[in-house]
Amino acid sequence: MRDFWQRKDKKLPDKDTNSNMERDEVNGGTEPAMDERNEPSDPIGNEAETAKLLTELDDLRQTLLRRQADFDNYRKRIEKERTEDSKRTTARLIEGLIPVIDGFEHALAAHHEKEYEVYRKGFELIHRLLLDNITRMGVERVDPTGKPFDPHLHQAMDRLETADHEDGTIVKVFQPGYVFHGRVLRPAMVRVAVNPAPASKKTVN
Numbered sequence: 001m002r003d004f005w006q007r008k009d010k011k012l013p014d015k016d017t018n019s020n021m022e023r024d025e026v027n028g029g030t031e032p033a034m035d036e037r038n039e040p041s042d043p044i045g046n047e048a049e050t051a052k053l054l055t056e057l058d059d060l061r062q063t064l065l066r067r068q069a070d071f072d073n074y075r076k077r078i079e080k081e082r083t084e085d086s087k088r089t090t091a092r093l094i095e096g097l098i099p100v101i102d103g104f105e106h107a108l109a110a111h112h113e114k115e116y117e118v119y120r121k122g123f124e125l126i127h128r129l130l131l132d133n134i135t136r137m138g139v140e141r142v143d144p145t146g147k148p149f150d151p152h153l154h155q156a157m158d159r160l161e162t163a164d165h166e167d168g169t170i171v172k173v174f175q176p177g178y179v180f181h182g183r184v185l186r187p188a189m190v191r192v193a194v195n196p197a198p199a200s201k202k203t204v205n
Helices: 002-011 015-026 043-110 114-136
Strands: 139-142 154-161 170-175 177-180 183-186 188-194
Touching: 043 114, 043 177, 043 183, 114 139, 154 170
Parallel strands: 154 188
Antiparallel strands: 139 177, 170 188, 177 183
16 A cells, blocks of 8 residues: 555656646747846937937927918918909009099080080989999099199199299199009199299399
8 A cells, every 4th residue: 555655656746847847838938037028128218219209390390380481471472462463453444434534524514504404413423423433442532622732643734823822732623633552543633823933122222
């Protein structure tokens, strides 16, 4: 009986030994040691990489800001050019209408007879509609009677020597002027008062 138990003890393998062997076989004998698995990464290298990425991000942000500024400037320039083109087109249209307005005014001034009363009302209505429409477009009608002469806005067609008005005062408007957004489409045709020169004193002998 004693020999039986002795033989049995020899056949039973140690459990801890078998477990270690099995783990070694599963890992192929290549599992790193605990110290190797927990080895920390290089902090200096990580900081350098982070700084590089931040620099690249800042460069991209600056590039985007410059591109946005360039686009805004381009958009403003295009809008300004479109506005100027529209003003030039409108100015040409109004310049073509000015002689028509003059024609209405001449016709209204020429006939005051009673038999033309019906026609006068029609002409006055059309004349007023034309003036209202070009005013809404931004046109300013220049009628400078009684104002000082301005060579940028007025054209002197005649002069009147008189002491009843200050020198350089406009006493009559032959044709009104028209200004569109600061641009003179036609200067006002005017008569300007000129004060007479003072009489020279006679010398006493």
